[in-house]
Amino acid sequence: MADTLRNDAFVAFERVQKSYDGETLVVKDLNLDMPKGEFLTMLGPSGSGKTTCLMMLAGFETATHGEIKLDGVSINNIPPHKRGIGMVFQNYALFPHMTVAENLSFPLEVRGLGKSEREGKIKRALDMVQMGEFGGRRPAQLSGGQQQRIALARALVFEPELVLMDEPLGALDKQLREHMQFEITRLAHELGITTVYVTHDQTEALTMSDRVAVFNDGRIQQLAPPDQLYESPDNSFVAQFIGENNTLLGTVKEVKGGYALVELDDGEVIDCKPVNVSKPGERTLVSIRPERVEIDKSRLHPDAHLLKAEVLEFIYMGDIFRTRLRVAGNEDFVIKTRNAPDQKRLRPGETIEIGWLPDDCRALDAP
Amino acid sequence: MSDTTDTGPVLAADGTPLKKSLSRALRMQKVRALMLIAPLLIFVLVTFIAPIVDMLFRSVENQIVSETLPRTTAALEEWDPDTGELPSDEVFEAAYYDIFIAAERKLHTRLGTRLNYEQTGVSSLFRKSGRGLDDIGEVYQDQFEDLNENWDEARPWAELMSDPDWIAAREAWDEDGAAPMPTYRLQSGISDVLPRTAEAYRIFAEFTQREDEDSPLEEEPWSMVHTALFQDLTEQDVSGYTGPQAAMLQGAAGAVGEFETISFRDGFVEIDEDWLDPEVWQTIQTYSPNYTTGYFLNAVDMQKTPDGPALRDEDERIYGLLFQRTMFMSLVITFSCILLAYPVAYLLSTLPMRKANLLMILVLLPFWTSLLVRTSAWKVMLQQQGVINDVLVWLGLVADESRLVMINNQFGTIVAMTHILLPFMILPMYSVMSTIPPSYVRAAKSLGASNWTAFWRVYFPQSVPGIGAGSILVFILAIGYYITPEIVGGTTGTFISNRIAYHISSSLNWGLAAALGTLLLVVVLGLYWAYDRIVGIDNVKLGG
Ligand SMILES: Nc1ncnc2c1ncn2[C@@H]1O[C@H](COP(=O)(O)OP(=O)(O)O)[C@@H](O)[C@H]1O
Ligand SMILES: [Mg+2]
Numbered sequence: 001m002a003d004t005l006r007n008d009a010f011v012a013f014e015r016v017q018k019s020y021d022g023e024t025l026v027v028k029d030l031n032l033d034m035p036k037g038e039f040l041t042m043l044g045p046s047g048s049g050k051t052t053c054l055m056m057l058a059g060f061e062t063a064t065h066g067e068i069k070l071d072g073v074s075i076n077n078i079p080p081h082k083r084g085i086g087m088v089f090q091n092y093a094l095f096p097h098m099t100v101a102e103n104l105s106f107p108l109e110v111r112g113l114g115k116s117e118r119e120g121k122i123k124r125a126l127d128m129v130q131m132g133e134f135g136g137r138r139p140a141q142l143s144g145g146q147q148q149r150i151a152l153a154r155a156l157v158f159e160p161e162l163v164l165m166d167e168p169l170g171a172l173d174k175q176l177r178e179h180m181q182f183e184i185t186r187l188a189h190e191l192g193i194t195t196v197y198v199t200h201d202q203t204e205a206l207t208m209s210d211r212v213a214v215f216n217d218g219r220i221q222q223l224a225p226p227d228q229l230y231e232s233p234d235n236s237f238v239a240q241f242i243g244e245n246n247t248l249l250g251t252v253k254e255v256k257g258g259y260a261l262v263e264l265d266d267g268e269v270i271d272c273k274p275v276n277v278s279k280p281g282e283r284t285l286v287s288i289r290p291e292r293v294e295i296d297k298s299r300l301h302p303d304a305h306l307l308k309a310e311v312l313e314f315i316y317m318g319d320i321f322r323t324r325l326r327v328a329g330n331e332d333f334v335i336k337t338r339n340a341p342d343q344k345r346l347r348p349g350e351t352i353e354i355g356w357l358p359d360d361c362r363a364l365d366a367p
Numbered sequence: 368m369s370d371t372t373d374t375g376p377v378l379a380a381d382g383t384p385l386k387k388s389l390s391r392a393l394r395m396q397k398v399r400a401l402m403l404i405a406p407l408l409i410f411v412l413v414t415f416i417a418p419i420v421d422m423l424f425r426s427v428e429n430q431i432v433s434e435t436l437p438r439t440t441a442a443l444e445e446w447d448p449d450t451g452e453l454p455s456d457e458v459f460e461a462a463y464y465d466i467f468i469a470a471e472r473k474l475h476t477r478l479g480t481r482l483n484y485e486q487t488g489v490s491s492l493f494r495k496s497g498r499g500l501d502d503i504g505e506v507y508q509d510q511f512e513d514l515n516e517n518w519d520e521a522r523p524w525a526e527l528m529s530d531p532d533w534i535a536a537r538e539a540w541d542e543d544g545a546a547p548m549p550t551y552r553l554q555s556g557i558s559d560v561l562p563r564t565a566e567a568y569r570i571f572a573e574f575t576q577r578e579d580e581d582s583p584l585e586e587e588p589w590s591m592v593h594t595a596l597f598q599d600l601t602e603q604d605v606s607g608y609t610g611p612q613a614a615m616l617q618g619a620a621g622a623v624g625e626f627e628t629i630s631f632r633d634g635f636v637e638i639d640e641d642w643l644d645p646e647v648w649q650t651i652q653t654y655s656p657n658y659t660t661g662y663f664l665n666a667v668d669m670q671k672t673p674d675g676p677a678l679r680d681e682d683e684r685i686y687g688l689l690f691q692r693t694m695f696m697s698l699v700i701t702f703s704c705i706l707l708a709y710p711v712a713y714l715l716s717t718l719p720m721r722k723a724n725l726l727m728i729l730v731l732l733p734f735w736t737s738l739l740v741r742t743s744a745w746k747v748m749l750q751q752q753g754v755i756n757d758v759l760v761w762l763g764l765v766a767d768e769s770r771l772v773m774i775n776n777q778f779g780t781i782v783a784m785t786h787i788l789l790p791f792m793i794l795p796m797y798s799v800m801s802t803i804p805p806s807y808v809r810a811a812k813s814l815g816a817s818n819w820t821a822f823w824r825v826y827f828p829q830s831v832p833g834i835g836a837g838s839i840l841v842f843i844l845a846i847g848y849y850i851t852p853e854i855v856g857g858t859t860g861t862f863i864s865n866r867i868a869y870h871i872s873s874s875l876n877w878g879l880a881a882a883l884g885t886l887l888l889v890v891v892l893g894l895y896w897a898y899d900r901i902v903g904i905d906n907v908k909l910g911g
Contacts, residue, residue, distance in 0.1 A: 060809050080812040081821070093810035097828045106824070107814035158815065 009033035009069070010194050011057070011162065016066035018052050026052050028218040030066070034196070036161070039188050041197045043205040044215030045241070050198045053215075054164050057196065059083050070162065081110075086155035086163040086193075090170055092147045094139035100126070100150050101135035107158040125157040128187065145176045152184065156191065163188070166198045181208050202242050206230065214238050231289075235276060236364040239287040246293070246333050248286045249366065252277050260363050262286055264328045270305045271358035276365045283366035290322075292360035293335040295344065295352055306353045309333065311346045321345065327354065419888070426881035429659035432651065435478045436465040440655035448649045448673055458648070459631035463500060467591045468570060470497030472578070484876050485661060485670070486650045492641050499638035504590025506629050507597040514622050517615055521587045527612040528568045529583070530554050537584060551576055551583065560608050563595035597623060649673070662882035686866070686883065690890070693863045696781060697845035703785040704792040704841050705834060712796035712833070716803070730793050738787065742854045745783040749773040749855070775857025783855050788844055792837035799833030835902050843891055863887060 011034040018027035027049045034040050042050040055061040057068060059080030067074050075083055095103050101122055108118040126132045129149035139147055148168060155163055165184070169177045185208045188195045199205055205212045206226040214221045214229065214237070221241075222234040233239035240247065250264040252274070260274040262284055270286065277284045294300050312331060313324040320336045323346050327333040335354070337343055346352065377385040401408075433440045438461035446454045469475040479493030511518035518524075525534060530552040537549055551572045558565040571592055572583040579586075599605075600623040605616055635642040653671050654661060661671060668684035669676045678684070711730065715723050733741060748754050751770040759765040773779055803826065811821035849864040856865065863883060870880035898904070 058809075058813055060812075079818075080809070081815050081817055083813075084815070085813060087810065087813035089806045089810055091804065091806060093804070093806040095807060095811075095825055106811070106816070110815045110817070110820055154814065164813075 008035065010036040010038075010071055011196070012067075012069040013053070013057075014067045014069065016053075016056065016063045016068060018049070018056060018061065019064045025064075026218055027056075027063075030218075030220065032213065032220065032223065034194060036194055037192050039185065039195045039197065039208060039210045041199060041205040041209040041212045042215055043199055043202060043212050043241075044221075046200055048215040049218045050200075050215050051166055054166050054196060054198055058085055058087055058164055084158075084160050084162075086158070086160035088151045088155045088163070088165040088168045090167045092139070092151040092168075094147055094150055094154070096139055098138075099135065100131070100137050100139065100142070103139070103150065104135075104154050104157050107154065111158060121157055125153040128156070129153045129183070144171055145180065148172060148180060149183075152187070156187070156193070160193065162194045162196070164196045164198075167200065168197075169199075169201075169204065177204070184208065206242070214241060216241070232275075233287065233362065233364070236285045236287065236367055239285075239362065239364055244290050244334065244336075246288050246290060246327075246330070246335075248288075248328055248330060248333075250284055250286055252280050252282045252284055252363065254280055259358050260284075262363055266328045268305075268307055268328055270307065270361065272361045272363040273359050275362045277363045284363040285366045286361060286363050288356055288361045290334045290336040291320075292356055294355050294357075295335065295337065295346075297353065297355070300355045300357070304355045304358075306355045309352050309354045311348050311350045311352065313348060314346050325352075325354070422881045422884050424881075425877055426662050426885045427658045427660065428878065429654060429661070430657050431478055431481050432654050433657055435469050435474050436462070436651065436655075438462075439465045439651065443648065443652045443655065446648065446652065448645060448652065451645065453632075453643060453645055454648050456630065456632060459635055463503065463594070463631045463634065464567070464591065466493070466496050467500050467504075467589070468574075470500065471574060471589065480875070481878075482650055482654065484665070484879065485654060486646065488641065489647060489650065492639055492647065496635070496638050496642075500634070501590050502637065503629055503631065503634035504592075504594045506627065508590045508593040510626050511593055511596070511619060514619055515615055517612075518593070518619070519587060521583070521585050523612050523615060524568070524588050524592075525572075525584045527610070527616060528554060528557055528565065529572070531611070534584065537582060548576060554610060557610070560603060560605055561596065561599040562603075564592060564599045567592045567595040597626060597628075662878040663886070665879055666882040666886050686863070689861075689863045689866055690886070692777075693846055694890075696777060696784075696860070696862070697842050699781055700784050700788060700845045701792075701838050701842045703781065704789055705838065707785065708789055708792035708796055708837065709830075709834070712793050712800050713830075715793070715797045716800035717805075727797075730790055733787065734790060738850060739854075741787060742783055742851045745779065745786070745855055746774060749779055749782065774855055775860065777856075777860040779855040779857070780852045780860035780862075783851050784845060784848060787851060788841045791840045791844060795836035795840065796830065796833035799836070800830050803829050831902075835898070839895070839898060842894070846891060847887060 011032070013030045013032040016027060016030040017025055019025050030053060042053060044050050052061060056063050059075070059078065063076060067076060069075065070083065070085075094100075095106070098106065104122045104125055105118050108121060113121070122135065123132065126135060129152055131146060131149050131153065134142065134146065134150070139150065142150065148171075151168065155165075168184075169180050172180060181204055184195075184197075197205075197208065206229070209226060211223060211225055212229050213223045216237050222229060222238045224232075224234075229238065230243055233242060236247070239245050248264055248270075250262040250270075252260055253263045253269065254261040255274055255278060258273070260272045260277060261269055262272050263269050264286075272284075272286055297306070300306075307327055309325040309327045311323060312326055315322040315324075319339055321339060321343065323335050323337065324331070325333045325335060379385045379388040381388070439458060442458040442461040443454060446458060466475055469478060475493045475497040476490070479490040482493070483490035508519075531554070533549055533552045540546065540549055551569065553565050553569055568588060571588050575581050575583050575586050596619070600620045605620045608616060632642075641647060660676070664670055664676050666686050668679050668687045670679055711726075715726055715730070718726065746753075750756070751772065751774075753774070755773065756765065756770045760767050760770065765771060773782070807825050807829065808821050811825040812818070816824065846862075847864050848862060849868055852860055852862045853865050853868070856862070864887070867880045867883045867887075870876045870883070895904075
C-alpha cells in the first residue's frame with residue numbers, strides 16, 4: 001500500500017497521523033506521493049478522514065504526527081495563507097458581501113497586484129469558467145452551478161500549483177454534476193495544475209481521476225488508477241465500495257499455479273485468483289463483477305468449475321439485462337448481460353449454470 | 368371544466384364566484400388568527416399605545432387656563448400687550464369672578480402652579496389672591512348687612528333668587544331617601560332683573576349643593592354674590608320687580624347710590640402689587656388657548672415671547688444640554704459595549720458547545736441579579752473610599768489625599784451602564800456570529816489572506832448585522848435609562864430621563880415631562896429611520 005517514496009513527489013504525506021480528541025486516530029499512518037500535474041481523488045465513505053487529510057494539507061488542521069511536504073519542503077509549520085494552495089469548499093464559501101468580481105479580486109489584492117493586472121486576471125478566470133457576464137452579481141444571485149464555477153475560478157485565479165476540492169459538486173443535480181466533472185478535469189489538465197479532489201461518489205472518482213485513493217477507517221485502502229481499482233481491488237472493502245459486486249464466502253482448499261481452489265460454504269468448489277490469501281484453510285471472500293459472469297458455457301474453459309443458479313428476477317434495463325440469482329445460498333447474486341440480438345432472456349424459476357474466468361474471480365480477505 | 372368560460376368569472380362548486388368563496392374561506396382563517404392574538408393586542412393597546420397617546424396629548428394640552436379662567440381669557444382677547452398698558456377694568460372684573468370661583472373650588476393653586484412654569488411668582492400670586500379676594504366682596508356685604516339684616520341670611524337670599532317650586536322640593540327632599548336631590552333652578556325672570564347676581568348665585572347654589580352637600584336654603588351666599596348684586600343695582604332698574612323679597616331688594620336699590628365702592632383693580636392691587644405688572648396678564652393671555660406649544664418650546668430651551676418663540680437666556684437653558692449629554696453618553700456606552708462584547712461574542716461562537724454554554728451562563732448571570740444590587744455594587748467599587756481607589760492607593764499609584772473621583776459623574780454612569788447593558792450587545796452579536804460558517808475565514812486564508820485581513824475583510828463585514836442589532840438595542844435602552852444614572856450619575860452624569868422623572872414625581876409638571884418624553888421618542892424614531900437609510904433595517908439580525 002505505502003508507495004515507495006519518490007524524491008520528485010510534488011505533494012507527499014509521510015507517516016501522517018491525526019487525532020482530534022487524543023483518544024482515537026482519525027487518520028492512521030497516511031503515506032501518499034503525488035507527482036506534479038496529477039489529478040488525485042480521495043474516495044471513501046463519510047467519516048473516513050478525507051476532509052481531515054485535505055485540511056491538513058491546506059494548513060487548517062495540524063498533523064498529530066508525521067510530515068507533509070510540498071515540492072520537497074515540509075510545510076508543517078507554514079500557515080495556510082502562505083502555502084499558496086487553491087481551495088474549493090463544499091458549500092463554495094463565496095463571500096456573500098462581495099460581488100463575484102470582488103471575490104475573485106480578493107486573492108489578487110492580498111497579493112498586492114495592481115488594478116489593471118487584477119482586472120485582466122479576473123476576466124480571464126471568469127471567461128475560463130464561462131461566467132464572463134456575471135462579474136457584477138452577488139453570490140446569492142447565482143444558481144448553484146454558477147456559484148460552483150465562481151468558486152472554481154476564485155481558487156484558480158491566483159494561479160496556484162496545487163488545488164484542493166472538498167466535495168465541490170455535492171450540492172448539484174446529476175446532470176450539472178456530470179457537466180462540471182468534465183469541466184473540472186478539462187481545466188485541471190489544460191492548466192497543468194495538481195489537484196486533490198475529495199468525494200464520496202465513486203463514479204465521480206472513476207471518471208475524473210488519474211489515480212484514486214480509497215479511504216476507509218483513516219487509512220488508504222488502495223491507491224490506483226480507476227481501471228485497476230475496479231478490476232483488481234486489493235481487498236474486500238475496495239471491491240465492495242467500488243462498483244457493483246457479487247460476494248461469496250468460502251474457505252481456501254488449495255493454492256497452486258497462480259490459482260486458488262475455494263470451497264464455498266455450501267460445498268461447491270470454484271477457481272479464483274488469490275489476492276490476499278496464501279494458504280489452504282484460510283477464510284476468504286470471493287468477489288466477482290456482475291458483467292464478468294458467463295451463462296454461455298461455450299465461452300468458458302472446458303475444465304472450468306460451474307455453479308448451479310436459480311433465476312429469481314429478470315429486469316429489463318434497455319442496454320443491459322439485470323438478472324438476480326440464487327447462487328450458493330446467496331440470493332443477491334446479480335449478473336448483467338448485454339442486450340444483443342442473440343442474448344438469452346432468462347425467466348424466473350429457471351435453473352441455469354454459471355461460470356467465469358478464474359482471473360475475474362478474486363479471493364480477498366474475509367471481513 | 369365545462370362551467371367555466373373564458374369571459375365569465377370562475378365559479379366554485381356551489382355556484383358562487385370563486386373569488387367570493389375564497390375570500391369567505393380566508394376570512395374565517397383571519398378571524399380565527401385575530402382571535403388568537405386578541406388578548407395580546409388588547410394588552411398592548413391598553414398598556415402601551417394608550418399611554419403613549421396620552422403622553423403625546425398631555426404635552427400640548429392646556430385646557431386648565433381657559434377652564435379655570437373662562438371669563439378672564441375671553442376678556443383678555445381684546446387686550447393688546449404691546450401697548451404696555453394694563454388690561455381694562457372688565458378684565459379685572461372677570462378675573463375677580465374667575466379667581467373667586469376657582470378659590471372656592473380650590474383650583475386656583477393648580478392654575479398658579481401651571482402658570483408658574485411659564486413665569487415664576489405666579490403661583491404665590493394666585494395663592495394670595497384666592498384668600499384676598501374676599502376683601503372686595505366684604506366691602507359690599509357689610510354695607511348690605513348694615514342696610515338690612517336679611518342680606519346676611521340664607522333664607523331671604525334663596526327666596527329672592529330661586530324658583531319657589533325648587534324651594535318646596537328641596538325642603539321636602541329627604542337626604543337619606545332614595546330620591547335624587549332636586550337640581551337647582553333660578554326664579555324665572557330674575558336673570559333679566561339681576562343678570563350678574565343670578566349667575567353668581569346659581570354658581571354658588573350649585574356648588575353648595577354638589578360639592579359641599581349643603582342646602583343653599585341654609586347657607587349664606589359668598590361675598591362674590593354681594594359684589595354682583597351691587598353691580599346690578601347700580602346698573603339695572605329693579606322697581607318693576609314684584610317677586611319674593613321685592614321690598615328687601617328695592618330697599619337696597621335705593622341705597623346703593625351712597626355705598627362706599629372699591630374698583631376691582633384697586634382690590635387686586637391691595638392683594639399684591641404684581642397684578643399691576645402687564646407680564647402677568649400677558650402670561651395668562653399667551654397660555655389661554657386650549658392647546659399650546661409651550662411645553663415643547665420649554666423642552667428645547669425656548670419660550671413664548673410677544674415676538675414669537677425665542678431662546679431662553681443662556682443660564683436658563685438646560686434641556687438642550689441634557690439631550691446632548693444623553694446622546695453623547697449613550698453613544699459612548701454603545702461603543703464601549705461593542706468593544707467589550709465583540710471578543711466575547713466571537714469566543715462564544717467559536718468555542719465548542721459545552722464550553723460556550725458555560726460561558727453563556729456567565730454572560731447571563733447579571734440578568735439574574737437585581738439591577739439595583741448591580742448598580743449599588745458599582746457604587747461600592749468606584750467610590751472614593753471604594754475598592755478600586757483602595758487598591759490604587761495600596762499599590763501606590765494614587766496618593767491617599769488625591770483619590771480618584773469615579774462615581775457621581777459621567778464616568779460612573781458610563782461604567783455602570785456599560786456593564787448593565789453588555790448582555791444586550793453580546794446576545795445579538797453571538798447569534799449572528801454563530802451563523803457565520805468557519806469556511807469563509809478558511810477560504811480567505813486559503814486565498815492568501817493573513818489572519819487580520821481574513822478577519823477584517825471577510826469575517827467582520829458579516830458580523831456587522833449583529834453589531835447593528837446590538838447597537839440599536841443598547842443605544843435605545845441607554846437613551847431612556849433611569850435608575851442607574853439616578854444612583855451613580857450625581858449631577859453631571861444624569862440623563863434626560865432623570866429630568867423627566869423629576870417633573871413627573873417632584874415638580875408635577877406633567878406637560879413638560881410629556882413634551883420631553885415625546886422629544887425623546889422622536890429622537891429615537893429619527894435615529895432608527897436614519898439607521899434604516901444608512902445601514903438598512905434588513906441588515907439587523909437578532910438571530911438566525
Ligand atoms: N473538528 C473536529 N473535531 C473533532 N472531530 C472531528 C473534527 N472534524 C472531523 N472529526 C471527526 O473525524 C472523523 C473524520 O472526519 P472527516 O475528515 O470530516 O471525514 P470525511 O471528510 O471523510 O467525511 C469523523 O469521525 C469526524 O467525526
Ligand atoms: Mg468531508
